[in-house]
Amino acid sequence: MAPHATSNTVSTSIVEPTAPKMKTALEALSQGGPPLTGIPSFPSHASQRAHQLEHMAAAFRVFARKGYTEGMAGHISLRDPENPHTFWTNPLGRPWCLMRASDMALVDYDGKIIGGNMSRPVNAAGFLIHSAVHKARPDVNAVCHAHSPCGKAWSTFARPLEMINQDACVFYGEAQSVYKQFGGVVFDEAEGQRLAESLGAKGKGMVLTNHGLLTVGQTVDEAAYLFTSMERSCQVQLLAEAAASNGLQKQVVGQEEAEYTFKMTSDADGLYREFQPDFEVEDYLCNGEFRK
Numbered sequence: 270m271a272p273h274a275t276s277n278t279v280s281t282s283i284v285e286p287t288a289p290k291m292k293t294a295l296e297a298l299s300q301g302g303p304p305l306t307g308i309p310s311f312p313s314h315a316s317q318r319a320h321q322l323e324h325m326a327a328a329f330r331v332f333a334r335k336g337y338t339e340g341m342a343g344h345i346s347l348r349d350p351e352n353p354h355t356f357w358t359n360p361l362g363r364p365w366c367l368m369r370a371s372d373m374a375l376v377d378y379d380g381k382i383i384g385g386n387m388s389r390p391v392n393a394a395g396f397l398i399h400s401a402v403h404k405a406r407p408d409v410n411a412v413c414h415a416h417s418p419c420g421k422a423w424s425t426f427a428r429p430l431e432m433i434n435q436d437a438c439v440f441y442g443e444a445q446s447v448y449k450q451f452g453g454v455v456f457d458e459a460e461g462q463r464l465a466e467s468l469g470a471k472g473k474g475m476v477l478t479n480h481g482l483l484t485v486g487q488t489v490d491e492a493a494y495l496f497t498s499m500e501r502s503c504q505v506q507l508l509a510e511a512a513a514s515n516g517l518q519k520q521v522v523g524q525e526e527a528e529y530t531f532k533m534t535s536d537a538d539g540l541y542r543e544f545q546p547d548f549e550v551e552d553y554l555c556n557g558e559f560r561k
């Protein structure tokens with residue numbers, strides 16, 4: 270008989286109960302089969318940059334397909350993975366539906382184009398907004414801003430989106446802010462800084478009163494998905510408000526449920542993955558043209 274197997278032997282080794290491993294959002298979403306993967310990793314800055322610029326070009330085409338364009342307004346920026354004080358953005362006036370990876374210009378924090386496509390200027394207002402956000406939020410690698418119709422319509426009320434459905438909960442609490450003053454088209458640095466301050470340290474999306482929407486992300490995919498989600502949430506809120514004005518009562522998601530839903534749907538890997546269906550559609554529609 271093994272010495273430790275007698276009934277009066279007290280084991281001195283304490284086995285701590287292992288805490289159940291929390292599932293990631295993607296694991297929780299995946300039933301059967303291996304869970305979907307999140308943000309890919311890359312062997313070099315060059316391969317990471319190439320991947321990100323392709324996804325950025327695709328994001329413009331998604332925005333065009335969904336009707337977010339308004340003349341030359343709107344921009345997306347992407348922090349360079351190797352030189353974090355520089356970012357890629359779209360050339361002024363280039364149609365979003367035709368955007369390619371090679372169209373993007375690399376600008377520094379002084380607003381000088383230092384790489385990529387140097388044949389056109391970038392949007393001056395866009396530079397001030399995006400540089401202010403990139404400076405204020407080192408955790409943010411991409412920023413999307415557009416004058417999309419439902420975002421613009423909801424922005425006239427200078428109010429945050431309400432947690433009136435599951436999808437809106439990705440903007441729960443400090444993840445959403447409202448920039449209440451419209452200071453005219455952004456042509457001075459201070460206005461850009463005020464916008465970045467209003468977004469706050471945890472903001473994912475911001476309503477810019479009388480102007481439009483702005484979203485940010487760890488990846489350009491996350492920022493782009495959040496933009497499509499916020500625009501849709503503005504549309505749904507406007508529909509709900511119209512129905513409510515006829516006397517129907519709105520029911521808002523409970524705080525605890527909203528908090529839990531936010532926690533389970535707002536991580537960077539999950540939000541990267543949320544953009545991939547739209548990316549794949551765009552890839553199919555243009556036969557990979559945006560990769561050029």
Ligand SMILES: [Zn+2]
Nearest residue numbers: 342343480481
């Ligand atoms: Zn704007």
